[in-house]
């Protein structure tokens with residue numbers, strides 16, 4: 001499915017592997033959390049990615065994160081916002097690999113997804129056809145100010161900007 | 172009052188531009204109606220029975236004269252010349268065109284107003300005590316806390332697609348006038364063991380189909396931990412709250428199903444894992460916000476006011492208004508007053524553009540430019556001089572804004588009901604109007620004393636009927652409106668949910684039902700007892716008998 005990062009649509013170097021499929025030699029593969037727990041990492045893969053769902057046991061997710069270079073977080077619909085918190089938790093726990101949001105998400109959520117720690121979004125073809133790259137990039141930059149500290153918001157953080165202004169004034 | 176700085180102003184302007192673009196993308200087909208829906212809801216735009224409705228935020232119910240004038244302008248230019256103040260201290264415009272809404276948002280942004288998160292499954296407009304900053308029983312002004320939460324919750328990247336709406340209320344007074352116990356999170360400003368100020372955090376209250384009184388999540392939360400603790404609470408809710416059934420998706424259901432102890436453990440665990448320093452505002456920022464709410468420069472006045480006493484003696488109607496609608500103020504020689512939006516036979520909470528302009532004028536001339544909206548759908552003038560109360564009253568009377576009924580039987584809360592709302596199962600405004608006409612006599616109202624009637628047009632309970640001393644819920648029974656009555660509800664400190672009397676009544680019967688209940692109360696009450704006290708003393712039986720025995 002089409003993949004976007006902050007530069008727009010990009011080729012996907014990863015392959016999603018059905019639970020009964022072996023890994024192609026030297027490929028970067030994404031497997032389900034269930035498969036990883038039952039079978040361990042697939043033999044021959046060059047890099048391991050794991051797909052998790054919001055209802056997956058947080059302990060198991062944390063365990064997988066320790067072994068994976070990529071975590072794909074599933075969204076059942078764009079209105080199901082649990083994945084935002086899953087990403088936040090993974091980043092807070094120190095996961096430094098690639099974090100990908102997977103599901104029918106919309107352009108208007110791009111900035112928030114990235115603010116919560118996602119690097120990229122993988123969306124269905126039909127959605128990508130309706131919302132082209134220009135819309136995704138424009139929506140991601142429609143706000144250049146935000147209030148929340150501790151999130152990777154686009155543009156300026158208002159609280160930090162105020163703090164800087166205070167320090168400037170004090171000097 | 173809080174004033175936007177350049178960043179707040181730019182933020183709100185960007186948000187309005189963003190919505191303009193979203194409307195354009197909806198019209199071009201880039202966004203489906205399903206995708207557009209939550210986006211427009213997060214900007215306060217509902218699709219109602221007859222038209223779009225725009226709900227504008229009045230954060231914690233505070234606004235100035237200029238903002239009130241802008242609401243009048245919006246009512247006149249884009250609507251039918253009036254607006255409806257809601258139980259959440261917001262205002263709704265019932266007849267705007269979708270194509271005009273971006274322009275309305277631009278106009279509002281010009282006076283530091285917005286419609287951000289007045290609906291949708293996100294953190295809603297934070298509500299507070301309408302007497303904040305002036306009440307004599309206040310530990311601390313709750314508005315700096317409310318403003319901090321307003322900013323923090325605006326377009327929060329993690330919490331804008333929650334399982335359901337999320338409402339936060341704050342009070343800083345001993346008497347809770349913000350109904351914090353029926354909110355998803357309620358905050359009470361309290362003093363800690365060493366006298367320092369912090370918060371008691373309540374969670375899981377709410378009305379709707381499954382009304383619940385909130386439980387204590389944290390007995391004492393240090394001030395500096397407020398936002399990180401809210402973040403932990405929201406994260407637990409976002410991750411664990413039910414999403415399979417929208418009627419079970421509020422945090423109250425999660426708290427109920429997990430049990431408060433397990434829920435608390437989950438929040439504390441989450442809180443322990445995050446770094447409070449990373450998300451908390453620095454103390455200078457908290458102080459910056461608080462400074463805006465420093466008390467205005469009141470003139471020094473003696474508390475006794477002979478001019479006021481003379482005017483009261485000379486004008487019995489003014490005297491009645493003072494008795495009912497004027498509140499004590501912490502500064503000598505001053506008072507706060509409620510402008511009732513409940514004239515006899517009127518639609519509760521409605522105000523015309525002319526009335527809004529008049530309220531703005533009165534505020535400018537007599538109340539340091541400030542107004543408050545209450546969750547009882549009235550307006551408060553917070554900073555009046557006692558020696559100007561008579562002039563204020565006369566100005567208000569010129570536009571029919573002088574009803575002396577605050578807290579009385581005709582000060583009825585009613586949701587929009589079947590007249591506007593797509594979800595309604597029954598009318599609610601016409602019921603309020605009929606009851607109001609029945610009790611039109613001011614002397615009778617005063618004899619009855621404090622009595623809160625609250626009416627909802629369906630089980631979603633926007634009219635807060637569960638916490639009405641008399642609650643009225645309009646249902647649909649095989650195509651006919653049927654009104655269920657509850658007694659003994661109370662949103663304040665001893666928060667309680669009302670108890671059902673029995674089978675429902677027809678639309679036409681409701682004024683008789685209320686009259687029967689009131690008459691029974693007048694027969695049974697002991698000297699000085701209110702309706703609620705009599706009910707609490709005697710219970711349901713005598714009232715039930717009065718209602719059903721004759722039938």
Ligand code: SF4
Pocket residue numbers: 586587588589592593594595596599627628629630631632633634
């Ligand atoms: S209680 Fe029902 S009818 Fe009344 S406003 Fe709410 S949803 Fe509409």
